[in-house]
Amino acid sequence: MLCAIMMLAAGAIGAVAITGEYGTGLIRTTFAAVPARRSVMAAKVGVLTLVMTGYGAVVAALSFWLSQAILARRDAGVSIGDPGSLRLVVPLVFADDRHWAAVVEHALPSSAWTRLVDVRYDPGVGIPFPWTVGGAWTVFAAPRRDQ
Structure with a gap:
């Protein structure tokens, strides 16, 4: 559920980042400064990728911490340092x-x-x-x- 919410948030942030300048008219200033449209879009995608990767890492860490706090009450939690705990994440993705x-x-x-x-x-x-x-x-x- 949390993953679906994160994907919706990432999609919304990406849409606003790309279309926001068009709504305010600032895109004219951007293209006046940098006429190469591909370079502008590549820069936007790069910055957005870095920001959303950081956001995803924070959400993943909080999700792991919260689920382990719940599981620890039932003596089923694991630490991130336990052998094999990171191997559970990559195949799921x-x-x-x-x-x-x-x-x-x-x-x-x-x-x-x-x-x-x-x-x-x-x-x-x-x-x-x-x-x-x-x-x-x-x-x-x-x-x-x-x-």
Whole structure:
């Protein structure tokens, strides 16, 4: 639940950061100072990424602390320094059953190539978000920005 609230907050903050200057008209001043629109957007994305990473780290630490305070009352809590406690976190973020992780994986050319050349691929066996051949070809057909 807390993760969903954090994602909604991050999306709202990102939208305000990008569109806020347009609403006030300050975008004209920004583009007068830096006419390269891609550079401006890249700078905004970079700053927003750093801020939201810090925000996410604080929320994750508070969430861990709060859940361990509750579990410690039932003699089930663990310390962050206990062996294996950090290994519980990373697989939860990049699990195969997460839709966003599948979307990121499906956008990678290496994964698309693997899908196209793997003749043993069976989308009905334990894959919650399976590839399609058309989707894999779309990754290669999409125009790249650096061309």
